[in-house]
Amino acid sequence: MPGATRPVGGPQLAQIRRVVSEIPGPRSRELLARQRTLVPAGVGATLPVFVEAAGGGVIVDADGNSFIDFGSGIAVTTVGNSAPAVAGRAAAQLSRFTHTCFLVNPYESYLDVCEKLNTLAPIRGDKRTILVNSGAEAVENAVKIARAATGRPGIVVFDHAFHGRTLLTMTLTAKNKPYKQGFGPFAPEVHRAPMAYPYRWPTGPENCAEEAAQALVDLLDRQVGAENVAAVLMEPIQGEGGFVVPAPGFLKQVAAICRDRGILLIMDEVQAGMARTGRMFACEHEGVQPDLITTAKGLAGGLPLGAVTGRAELMDAVPAGGLGGTYSGNPVACEAALGVFEEIEEHDLLERAREIGDTMLEHLSALADTHEVIGDVRGRGAMVAVELVERHGDRVPAPDLTARIARRCHENGLLVLTAGSYGNVLRFLPPLSIPDALLEEGLAILSEAVAQEAAATG
Structure with a gap:
């Protein structure tokens, strides 16, 4: 057999x-x-x-x-x-029920995961979390939330970025092959800035953070118009782009640039988050507090689960029915995520x-x-x-x-x-x-x- x-x-x-x-x-x-x-x-x-x-x-x-x-x-x-904690919790949930759709009949494990992420996320003030199915879906929802909260259409991303394979996240992604070739046309109102990539910065790593920050300012103020930009979206350490660790200080400069212009900062922690870098979220290494954070990958230990965590007033800007999905926050995946948190803490x-x-x-x-x-x-x-x-x-x-x-x-x-x-x-x-x-x-x-x-x- x-x-x-x-x-x-x-x-x-x-x-x-x-x-x-x-x-x-x-x-x-x-x-x-x-x-x-x-x-x-x-x-x-x-x-x-x-x-x-x-x-x-x-x-x-x-x-x-x-x-x-x-x-x-x-x-x-x-x-x-x-x-053990992941497999045990998921198996126990499978014997209780596999699905109801949180939008139809909610369940407590969804709330438990949201409570944990709200507690851990390095975001100022009161927080809210929505659970979804994947990293790409988390990024899509973060963009929706940012646009709804600001009334602005534009999204700025960085060279070498990877954010997913859906129409919007493929647009946000920098690399053409194999992710974008032949799949256009792409989503509108996406603009790209240089990443502070120390090893490949033309004038050397010592100039990288300042010059990359100035390039972002130029893009926002001269080319796009800061008043048209809802959010700057970035990975605190780029994943598919080659594990690029931005030049020291760059993340803080990006946060300040956004704050001065009323632009939201979204940290895509899909690959770097969930204890991978020695902090729960990689942006913590630079002391940066974004407005929204996306997580997935390591969140549920192998089961499909993603999340957007953000400031309460931003998350609540979306009207009822504007967020959610049939499988979003599946109860088995939620229990697996709670097992991930247990494993991180216990060991x-x-x-x-x-x-x-x-x-x-x-x-x-x-x-x-x-x-x-x-x-x-x-x-x-x-x-x-x-x-x-x-x-x-x-x-x-x-x-x-x-x-x-x-x-x-x-x-x-x-x-x-x-x-x-x-x-x-x-x-x-x-x-x-x-x-x-x-x-x-x-x-x-x-x-x-x-x-x-x-x-x-x-």
Whole structure:
């Protein structure tokens, strides 16, 4: 019977790396052939192996290979796959009821999640939260709320940004391929400013924050008209854009610029939030208090749930019936989210994220000192990346080298993800449940892959 001998997942899964077949193995190749007859070609996979179990710091595939997980489902299983509090709460809710639609018959777990987010969010004053299904939906609703509260249409976003794949969020996203090519026309009243990207700022990192802030002022005051702008939307650390950590002070300058012009500031914490960076929200590192915050990904430990949290007077500006959806705030996902909060608090995962980050940054910085192809090492907490270039001094992106290193890691039992506007960033998002031994083994595999590919490049 299919699945009869499938391994048990969650934290009890053996925390070992094991490669017993070529990657992908025969069973995964069989399933991939089936996928091609059932699923559109536009749905791809970074590591095309079919998963049987996951937990702690590993993913086990259908061929019995056990991979060290440096991806967390793109920052979703931050507290660990099938973490006990998440799985337990979700399972218990499944036995009570699976759905009523909160707009028809509400339930207390929705309120509990909102109360928790209202308490934790670094936003001034009284707060409100709406629950939705995904990060893109959270961003869409944040824009709706901002426009309703201000009566203004314009939204300003930044270069290298990623905010989702719907019509509006695809418009907000900067990178054309594969996210936007052929999908236009796009939504109106979206304007783009330069991101304070220290490694690639033309006049150097020391000028980055001030010059990027001035460029934003110029866009708002001269090109668009600040009175036409509802909100500035930004990621406190850019995700798909390459884990770009804005130059120190830039976020505070953006907040001040918005405040002086009556423009709302929306922080997209979909990837960086929920303990990933060693703070509950990444904007806390800069002491910034936005007007609205979007969350998703790590919020419910693998179940689909997103949220918008914001100042009460803004959230209440939308008339009755203007917010919500059939599945929004599903009760099973709400219980899973409450389990995520339990895991973070019980196991001090904010501190664990900082520990992981310290280990990774130290290792990767040493690796960069040895190999010129690593142009930049950056990140916060367990959200870390390296940017790969042809040579250290020229900063020419090296996407082919990046893909080869990722492939070599995959073949040796380490799951890594790529990112960046130029496709030349390796990003690392290990679950906070990963044991130290697996973390260090994964970094050793990465080091060997970099050394081998750098030598082959010459």
